[in-house]
Amino acid sequence: MLVKVENLTKTFGEFHAVDDVSFGIEPGEIIGMLGPNGAGKTTTIHMILGLITATSGRISIFGKSMATERGEILEQMNFTSPYVAFPFRLTVLENLMVFARIYNLRKPRARIDELLERFGITKLRDKAIARLSSGENTRVGLCKAFMNDPRLLLLDEPTAYLDPEIAWQVKNALLDAQREKGTTILYTSHNMDEVERMCKRIIFLHHGKVIATGSPIEITQAILEEEREEPALEEVFLRVVRGKAA
């Protein structure tokens, strides 16, 4: 098991943001984390990254405890979200150079050029972040996320703000990474078609609890409580949000 989350709980005062969540991720797996806004997806990711201290529970990654070996673990994983940003006066290249130095890359410039090309933003290399569109910013975040060739990638809505064509390119880049390098990916999204296409397994969160896990079809059948031939995650999502499940 590459990632093992056991009985993870996070409370803010009386509010249970994450409530006794347990799951595991196998090496090379792309796993989707779904749930309405406020379900606890981002808080879970932030706890996996060690940005938020869990109230209780344990997280181990690569067989090491996040609580005691955070630095070593983070060397081999990465994260991005369109909701975080970069210093906006710095150019794309300058921002990525900072992260290349953090990961102590031997040939940072070559790596950055390769990533800029992979995500189709080579022409933006010397542009200040402030002058980029949201979609371009998202792609800079993805370049940062792939900088250290991570074994584990946490992606919080990575295709938000992207037009369908660019989103398609990004999804392919993620699938390529998984196929060619065995990158393990934990993925949150509100785009149900995307999750159905990308993820073999899904964790469905609601009010901080795991309400279902399994393949898209298993999740569909479990939450809709009926036999289906095809996954229908959008229907599942609406059912959960409207309070007819959990």
Add this chain to the structure above:
Amino acid sequence: MKIHRINAVIVRHVYEARRNFDRVIDTVWWPVLDIVMWGFFSIYLTHGKGLQPGFISMMLGAAILWTMFYSFQRDMAVAFIDDLWCRNLINLFSTPLMVSEYIAGIIVVCILKVMVGLLAASAIAWAAYSFDIFPWLPQFIPYMANLMLFALALGIAITGMIFRYTTKIQALAWSFAGLLMPVSCIFYPVSSLPKWLQDIAWMMPTAHSFEGMRDVLAGKGFSPVHFWWGAGLNVIYFALAITFFGWIFEKARTRGLLVKQE
């Protein structure tokens, strides 16, 4: 701590300094302006007022050292606020970068900036008022080191408070050193304060540094007493600042403030 990660923080802020005119103003403009203003004011006071010789030197020496202290404390906090304003903290702290490496990088950047400001202020003091600080430097350096250590302790404590209370209290970055001005006795001796305030002043490493500086400029030589008092107090304040920062950083992580910085 890894050098390459500290280096990354330095590079990030050097890029910022190159592209952000506010940081150029902070580093050079204000130190130079301070010297120009205090220089004119000192000259005005000495004209026919029977003030003791060396008055202008004392005023300018004090202005240069205070500028150094203030800039260091402000730059430490502002470097952190820069990352806060652009919501870069999640990016940084989701890497192996440790908070100690982050702070170490910022300290190096602050030292570089202070050196630039110090050179600019010294050059103006020399060119406009014939005050050459360099012959005094060997005796000033221990006091300057104490001022920088105290500024560092304050910078760390204020950064910790901004971690916890976010940008609601960001004004402290620019104003906190100012609160200590009256009891730092920059331009007047500690003996000129009321007795109860003198007791407080002697607890400030800054007051010891400025008293020591005045002794040097008055030809009394280097005062080990003022230096060691300043250094001893700094050890206490620095230990308190580090403990406070460690505690408040953990508090911020527990409360999820690291990911909700605004």
